[in-house]
Amino acid sequence: xxxxxxxxxxxxxxxxxxxxxxxxxxxxxxxxxxxxxxxxxxxxxxxxxxxxxxxxxxxxxxxxxxxxxxxxxxxxxxxx
Ligand SMILES: [Zn+2]
Ligand SMILES: [Zn+2]
Numbered sequence: 584x585x586x587x588x589x590x591x592x593x594x595x596x597x598x599x600x601x602x603x604x605x606x607x608x609x610x611x612x613x614x615x616x617x618x619x620x621x622x623x624x625x626x627x628x629x630x631x632x633x634x635x636x637x638x639x640x641x642x643x644x645x646x647x648x649x650x651x652x653x654x655x656x657x658x659x660x661x662x663x
Contacts, residue, residue: 593622 587596588603592610597603606624608614614623618637623629633639 587598588600589596590603590606590610592607595606597606609622609624614626614629615621616623616629616632616637618633618639621632621636623632
């Protein structure tokens with residue numbers, strides 16, 4: 584349908600380009616669950632999702648730091 588702005592990623596249609604622009608932030612990782620990769624439509628929804636699905640409370644605004652998993656350096660046992 585002409586005049587509608589479609590999201591190329593998830594196919595949602597918006598009448599206003601501005602609405603689509605706001606929606607696109609959804610796909611920018613801003614509202615993506617870092618655990619199960621589920622994309623929520625709003626940050627508040629993500630917070631709720633984190634709490635209800637993963638039992639994680641709001642980690643506190645911006646700058647979510649994923650815990651760096653330091654893997655022990657692998658020692659290759661090449662000298663057989
Ligand atoms: Zn979309
Ligand atoms: Zn999740």
